[in-house]
Amino acid sequence: MTSAIGTLTKARVLPVAAPGTITRRTHPLWFLLPAYLLLLIFFVLPTVYQFIYAFTDWSGFKAAINPVGVDNFRQLAENGTLFRALRVTVVYAVLVAIFQNVLGFGLAVLLERDTVVNRIARTFLLIPVLMSALAVGYIFQALLKHTGLLADTTWTILVVSLIHAWKWMGLAMLIYLAGLKTIPEDVVEAARIDGASRWRTFWAIRVPLLAPAITFNVATALLGSMNGFDVVQATTGGGPARTTELLNIFIYRTFGQGLFAQATTMSLVLFLLVALMAFPVITLLRRREEVL
Amino acid sequence: MSRRLQPVAAILLVAALIGVPLWLVIATAGKSRAEAIDPDLSPPTQWHLWDNLRQVWTAADVPAAFFGSLLIVVPTVAGVLILGSMAAWVLARRTSRLTAALYALGISGIILPPAVVTVVLLLRQLGLAGTALGMIGVYLGIYLSTVIFFVTGFVRTIPEALEEAARIDGAGPVAVFRRIVLPLLRPVLATATILICLYVWNDVFYAFFVVGGRLDTLPLNLFQVASAGLYLNNWHLIFAYVILMSLPLVVVFAVAQRKIIAGITGGAVK
Numbered sequence: 001m002t003s004a005i006g007t008l009t010k011a012r013v014l015p016v017a018a019p020g021t022i023t024r025r026t027h028p029l030w031f032l033l034p035a036y037l038l039l040l041i042f043f044v045l046p047t048v049y050q051f052i053y054a055f056t057d058w059s060g061f062k063a064a065i066n067p068v069g070v071d072n073f074r075q076l077a078e079n080g081t082l083f084r085a086l087r088v089t090v091v092y093a094v095l096v097a098i099f100q101n102v103l104g105f106g107l108a109v110l111l112e113r114d115t116v117v118n119r120i121a122r123t124f125l126l127i128p129v130l131m132s133a134l135a136v137g138y139i140f141q142a143l144l145k146h147t148g149l150l151a152d153t154t155w156t157i158l159v160v161s162l163i164h165a166w167k168w169m170g171l172a173m174l175i176y177l178a179g180l181k182t183i184p185e186d187v188v189e190a191a192r193i194d195g196a197s198r199w200r201t202f203w204a205i206r207v208p209l210l211a212p213a214i215t216f217n218v219a220t221a222l223l224g225s226m227n228g229f230d231v232v233q234a235t236t237g238g239g240p241a242r243t244t245e246l247l248n249i250f251i252y253r254t255f256g257q258g259l260f261a262q263a264t265t266m267s268l269v270l271f272l273l274v275a276l277m278a279f280p281v282i283t284l285l286r287r288r289e290e291v292l
Numbered sequence: 293m294s295r296r297l298q299p300v301a302a303i304l305l306v307a308a309l310i311g312v313p314l315w316l317v318i319a320t321a322g323k324s325r326a327e328a329i330d331p332d333l334s335p336p337t338q339w340h341l342w343d344n345l346r347q348v349w350t351a352a353d354v355p356a357a358f359f360g361s362l363l364i365v366v367p368t369v370a371g372v373l374i375l376g377s378m379a380a381w382v383l384a385r386r387t388s389r390l391t392a393a394l395y396a397l398g399i400s401g402i403i404l405p406p407a408v409v410t411v412v413l414l415l416r417q418l419g420l421a422g423t424a425l426g427m428i429g430v431y432l433g434i435y436l437s438t439v440i441f442f443v444t445g446f447v448r449t450i451p452e453a454l455e456e457a458a459r460i461d462g463a464g465p466v467a468v469f470r471r472i473v474l475p476l477l478r479p480v481l482a483t484a485t486i487l488i489c490l491y492v493w494n495d496v497f498y499a500f501f502v503v504g505g506r507l508d509t510l511p512l513n514l515f516q517v518a519s520a521g522l523y524l525n526n527w528h529l530i531f532a533y534v535i536l537m538s539l540p541l542v543v544v545f546a547v548a549q550r551k552i553i554a555g556i557t558g559g560a561v562k
Contacts, residue, residue, distance in 0.1 A: 039398065124306050267410070
């Protein structure tokens with residue numbers, strides 16, 4: 001995980017290039033072939049298909065597929081579905097990123113020292129990470145059934161994003177713990193000697209040095225939860241009144257109804273949304289690191 | 293926080309955060325149907341845990357779903373690890389503009405969502421619709437990027453001198469990769485294995501599109517039966533299923549816990 005944090009943030013510091021003639025023989029390109037062939041067929045090609053079939057009337061009701069221009073987009077925009085699903089998805093992702101990181105960071109700080117109690121506590125916090133998100137959803141559906149928290153058109157989105165964050169907080173905690181371990185003791189000690197209080201040392205020295213872990217955690221939580229489905233499907237199914245209907249829930253529902261072109265259109269919207277957000281999110285977080 | 297207060301706070305927090313939901317699962321899975329209709333935190337008046345587990349096992353055909361899950365998870369994990377590290381090794385060692393572009397393409401799948409709807413169409417054209425092979429292909433396409441990302445970063449931390457020594461002894465690229473690089477990758481491959489096992493074992497979204505209704509996996513089975521029919525409002529059976537389904541991962545975790553945590557946190561640095 002630490003190496004992952006490293007590559008995300010230090011990708012520009014590449015090792016000095018070895019002469020090409022040597023790498024060609026010692027590290028042949030055909031090693032890439034199987035992986036990239038699979039990526040091409042099962043990832044790139046379906047993605048390219050989206051840009052074609054979102055503009056057709058592909059459905060489960062007839063065999064022929066005809067181009068229809070931007071009809072699917074217009075229809076989804078006109079009945080309000082497009083913007084509602086987009087808004088719900090973005091709000092959900094932002095809330096998940098906040099909750100997951102606050103929880104993960106708080107737990108990492110609380111359980112940082114290597115004591116027996118802390119080790120056991122960390123183990124328990126990893127159980128939700130191991131469980132299926134679907135199961136997590138059912139648990140909280142049962143737990144919150146009579147509280148009304150899952151039937152509120154304003155606040156349910158907050159509740160489901162908390163559940164999502166609950167499922168992954170253990171992983172965020174582990175990454176923050178790994179980050180805390182990489183902070184050299186002497187830096188912290190130097191600050192103390194200079195007369196910084198514990199509080200100040202924490203916020204002025206340790207937190208900024210955690211920047212790579214923060215980048216990794218925020219980016220994965222934010223962009224990963226845009227692709228969310230299981231937790232929300234198992235707790236609210238998109239309700240009440242479709243206020244928690246994420247893009248993926250819409251896609252699942254319309255696909256089940258045989259409206260393949262509409263499902264593809266929304267899938268393309270999700271792809272574009274994530275692609276558009278990934279760039280600024282990662283650049284922004286990286287720039288924050290550079291300032292330090 | 294004071295040293296004496298911290299353990300108390302840790303225990304209370306974990307009890308509230310993890311203990312309560314887990315207790316709900318176990319207590320409800322131990323109740324009779326009538327008692328479990330309104331799930332709450334009260335303990336069952338009489339424990340029916342074993343009966344419920346057995347009922348789920350036969351009525352929902354858990355063994356078939358279990359083998360369906362295994363049939364997909366094992367080849368997927370083996371495939372992404374081997375093919376992913378092969379690619380990652382070369383990507384890490386060659387520093388041309390082409391490999392940089394290929395690397396960017398290779399890891400884009402970590403963030404970009406896969407095209408779940410059109411992949412169904414593609415599988416139909418390939419004659420793989422609804423098959424385990426098609427499902428494995430889709431997972432390979434999704435998770436190869438994760439392996440490439442993790443392993444490339446790791447390979448860059450391994451000194452190339454180790455490879456050179458073997459090369460001077462006359463080893464070709466295949467031998468160098470198999471005998472030198474692959475063994476060194478163990479910690480990062482352990483981490484990747486865990487993450488991908490977790491994702492694939494628990495996935496219901498992609499499985500629904502690709503093999504839904506044709507092949508049962510554990511989460512798919514849970515999803516279908518919990519949504520309709522047999523389990524509707526049968527919380528004791530839903531949670532008995534949750535226990536059965538989570539057990540394999542929890543057992544693996546309990547056995548290899550130290551290694552797993554080290555793999556995720558520290559191992560990758562070494």
